[in-house]
Amino acid sequence: MISAWFDHSRKREGRMLNLRRTIRLVLVILFGLVCLALLGLAVLAYRLGIDHTPDWGASRLLMAVTGGAGLAALGLSLWAGRLRERKPIVSDESAQVAPAAHKPDGVWLTVCGAAAVLIALWYITSGTLTRWTPYWGYFDLQAEAFRAGELALLEAPPQALLDLSNPYDWRAREGIPHLWDATLYQGKYYLYWGPVPALVALGVKVFAPGVVVEDQFLLFGFFTGITVCLGLLLHWMRARLFHGVPAWTGGVLLLAGMLSLPPLWLINRPTVYETAIAGGQFFLLAGLYAALRGAESLEERGGRAWWLAAGFAWGAAVGCRFNYGLVVVFLFAVFAGYTLLRKGKLRVEPDRLGKLGVMLLPLTLWAGALLWYNAARFGSPLETGHRYQLTGMALPADYSRVFSLEYVIPNLYNIVLRPPVIERDGFPFVFTPFLQENMWPTFLRLPETYYYSEPIAGYLFSAPLLLLLLAPVIGWLRAGWDWLGGARWPVGAGENGRLRGLFFASAAGGALINTALLAVFISSSMRYLNDAYFLLFLLAAFGLWWGWEALRGRPGWKAALAAGFAGLALASLVIGMLGNFQNGDKLFEANNPELYGTIARFFNRWLAR
Structure with missing residues (x-):
């Protein structure tokens, strides 16, 4: 009877193994067909009527490169798989060796972080480092209102605006001076952005009452704070999760990450919009660092200061940008699960509950204060005033159309895949122009209410460094591929496996939530x-260091990873620093045309055709 049971078990395992290998073969065939289809569509797009011109644009080039690279990768994978079949498969756990001795990375992070902040200062002052050209001051207006004991701005709307039957129709407002993008409600101006940046400005005014705290001052302060927080998070990651990786990689990551196109764009257009985003990101990252430090103190008495700081910072993040509320709720849930679960079992202990309570207390106070703030202004705790803003076509008459699933495809194309315009004719060679209808691929159908005139270049091109986040994903896919071929699933998560999981879940979940919100927005x-x-960016750092550790003992592959990292970092730096000479407002050229002309002539002499 026992032998029959073993025979049945072996047959069942054999059937499962055959099924796994069949699935693997089907996936190979499907992947190859998709890559061939992409290549075919790229070559025949004009003849098939998909592309209206015979010229190869960015979309066709991307399809061709993707298809060709996919076929090449498939061929290499099959060839490498045959080589691996000749060698015994060992688990990652048995292949691990002792990590290299930890080398301090403070010097690299400090020098590269300071360089990023100095370069940002050079950009925001148009190459002078000292001269700040007067610009927007919306949060200063709100701070002045707070100082006067008012929630509404002290500036009164013109009577001609109030006399309109529908002042929210931008066509009806033509010719009437008004505060652009402010909220108009019951005859008063408000701001629909969160109050925290204005509270920071108010704190400055307490010590310097006559100072005008422009949005650009706040933004540069938040940018500096983001740089510090990312430096601290990279230091923590290397010290706790990947202490065998070289110290210089952290410094290069920080420099390239802060000077790529998206963050440097904030510096080069320092208005109220960018300031709210920068403030929210600063407090979000500060809270993440504090929460991670707090998570390390679970087995110790004390450590509550980190939990308190995390709750305060995350509440302040929502107070800068209300849509960060979902991310903060998610992050609290992740850290609550980490705190109360151990080896799959719920551990409700007074000390752990107390630490969660310390984090929850400032979050609750912030939530109550922000709900009151909205209710006091607009009569509803959930009304931010966004629906009452004095803007243009970006606000449809039917406010329910501001968020819609029909915007997902064009938004994801913009967020991930839209390339910048590369022109060799003249400096700065990298442009992100205001979008026009003819700049969209013909296969995309734009919803009627979709607003798309803003400049944008997707992550893939504006920050190539982010491609490093795919490293662990590729590793996990490879493990699954080997499993389909009959190998065992590798075990062992390396050093501090639970902390790795906590960090990855926090960063990945937060990024996915914010990306999903961007995908369904009208613009x-x-x-x-x-x-x-x-x-x-933090996930990209995780991916780089995960790959560095996974390739331990393979110097050739590690050298390839280092070269790829250097190339992606350099590309991110070049695209960011060139592209930000010309953005929406062209501030550098407008505020310092002489220096701009000197720089343009230098680069045109060597690079322009």
Whole structure:
């Protein structure tokens, strides 16, 4: 009877193995067909009527490169698989060796972070480092209202605006001076952005009452804070999760990450919109760092200060940008699960509950204060005033159309795949122009209410460094591929496996939530990319260091990874620093035309055709 049971078990395992291998073969065939289809469509797009011109644009080139690269990767994978079949398969756990001794990375992070901030200062002051050209000051207006004990701005709307039957129709407002994109409600101006940046400006005014705290001052401060937070997070990741990787990689990551196109765009258009985003990201990242430090203290008495700081920072993030509320709720849930679960079992202990309560207390206070703030202004705790803004076509008459699933495809194309315009005719060679109808691929159908005139270049081209986040995904896919071929699933998560999982879940979940919100919004813009960019950047750092560790003992592959990292970092730096000479407002050229002309002539001499 026992032998019959073993025979049945072996037959069942054999059938499962055959099924796994059949699935693997089907996937190979499907992948090859998709790659061939992409190549065929790229070559025959004009003849098939998909492309209206015979010229090869960015979309056709991308299809051809993707199809060709996919076929090449498939061939290499099959060839490498045959080589691996000749060698015994060992688990990752048995192949691990002792990590290299930890080398301090503080010098690299400090120098590269300071360089990023200095370069940002050079851009925001148009190459002078000292001269700040007067610009927007919306949060200063709100701070002045707070100082006067008012929630509405002190500036009164013109009577001609109030006399309109529908002042929210931008056509009816033509010729009437008004505060652009402010909220008009019951005869008063408000701001639909969160109050925290204005509270920061108010704090400055307490010590310097006559100072005008322009949005650009706040933005540069938040940019500096983001750089510090990312430096701290990279240091923590390397010290706790990947202490065998070289210290210089953290510095290069920080420099290239902060000077790529999306974050540097904030610096080069320092208005109220960018300031709210930068403030929200600063507090979100500060809260993530504090929460991770708090998670390390679970087994210790004390450590509550980190949990308190995390709750306060995450509440302030929502107070800068209300749509970060979903991310904060998610992050709290992740850290609550990490705190209360151990080896799959719920551990409700007074110390752990107390630490969660310390984090929850400031979050609750922030939530109550922000709900009151909205209710006091607009009569509803959930009304931010966005529906009452004085804007253009970006606000449809039917407010329910502001968020819709029909915007997902064009938004994802903009957010991920839209290339910048590359021109060799003259400096700065990399452009993100205001979009026009003829700049869309012919296969995309745009919804009637979709607003698309804002400049944007997708993550794939504006920050190639982010491609590093695919490294662990590729590793997991390879493990699954080997499993389909009959291998065992590798076990072992390396050092501090639970902390790795906590960090990855937090960053990946937060980035996905913010990207999903961007995907269903009525419009996409370069500045919006920063809602998810910094968490994606941390995932890219995770991917680089995960790959570095996974390739331990393979110097050739590790050298290839280092070269790829250097290439992606350099591309991100070049695209970011060139592309931000010309953005929506062209501030550098307008504020310092002489220096701009000197730089343009230098680069045109060597690079222009």
